[in-house]
Amino acid sequence: MIASGQPWLISAVLVGTALVLLLAEAIFPRRHRSLPVVRRWPAHLGFVLVNMPVERGVQALVFIALFGAVTGYAPQPDFGLLPLTGLPGWAQGVLAILLLDLAVWAQHWATHRVPLLWRLHRVHHADRDLDMSTALRFHPIEIGLSMLFKMGVALALGAPLWALVVFELLLAVLPMFNHANLALPLWLDSVLRSVIVTPDMHRVHHSTRRIEHDSNYGFCLSIWDRLFGTYRARPSGGHDAMTIGLADYPGQETTRFGWSMRLPFR
Template identity: 50%
Template sequence: MALAEWALPKRKRTLPQGRRWLTNWGIVVLDAVLVRFVMPILPIGLALYVADNGWGLLNWLAVPSWLSILIAFVLLDFAIWLQHLISHIVPIFWRLHQVHHADRDIDVSTALRFHPIEILLSLLYKFAWIAAIGAPALAVFAFEAVLNAAALFNHANVRLPLKLDRVLRLVLVTPDMHRVHHSVSPVETNSNYGFNLSIWDRMFGTYIAQPDAGHEDMKIGLNAYQSEKPGQLLWSILLPFRNR
């Protein structure tokens, strides 16, 4: 996706790429270290434990394995959509999530720019859904792979042909669809919460097809932080603890 951004960029960058990438990838390193130290268990490991102990809805029902995998995958996708919605409407979670939105450019690195505390809370949330669903390990593995790949895809600053975009977004969240969500406009920020399947935003009325200002002219980030500070690592890590 980084190569695609270089070959077919959608927007001109606001801040220098090198500085932003040092910050965004620095946050990724902090996330990885903290998660490995505090919570070494992985979602797939939990799924295996859940299956061994017969926990969760799908383990209680006589559901064929292929159907169980499909149901779990779709429910986990909905869970992530719901988590994203909650992170916008609950103030304490928004304090953490605004680190992701403060980025004044949106590209492949933005997909991984999440505060370490939000990453830990996200894991706990995902663990609860895996246990409640009784998600098979194969479904969790597939979901994690698809979710991460989809996030890199739909955050990319890449220009897709409009016809291709219209077809893809019938099922999947495209870069143009998700870019609307990173607009400074509150109405647009509170839309298009999906990361993978586009059905949830259409189903719950949070879908906006295009930004009012157009993709090339729309302002990215948060109105309160239109400066070079979101490109700084320490500032980004401390952002949830500021009073504004």
């Protein structure tokens, strides 16, 4: 997100997590797929290829505008709100991660409430199946706006660099995990969702039913949905009977990259 300086680390963790989840999905699938992966994944790969330069480009523009250079974010900045607290560096870092997670929750909530943002975000929800690749399916305009928002929050906080690297790792790994078509034992799901968002918890958010997809906005900690009253434990008809995607677009057009790129303008 902000001058992590560790793009190779983020990429390695991302690829490693994807491979592990692909294997786990193949061995322990949660739901039968409505479409074969060879129909869906090319579009998702297209979004990856388009969004990577958007992320880095927005990051570079922000740093040129603020610092006159692409680098320059100090490991322990002396600007922002957190340094004013006088807390030790480790405590500022932990607090930064918590606040950034809350900010991402609020951003996600806003994408369902603000019509213009929803037009962009529904590209993500148009996927008719849910697996780890769905976490990569975002319109580049939404990615650009999201980057600006998260970088603005991080700069306003004056978050330590190590906390930003940790948050980037969480932001890379956990969305793939909680979008995975993965059947966890019920006891393990119950234990995990007391702290983090699990696949069964997040899957409710991708229901075609409005009351269900307007719930469970978290990507990392599950506390925010519980705290703000948007937590829903399970879909009303159960996970197997739940329909995933957008009710307005039940066809296979959602698998096409060009169609998905044009969806916000329809």
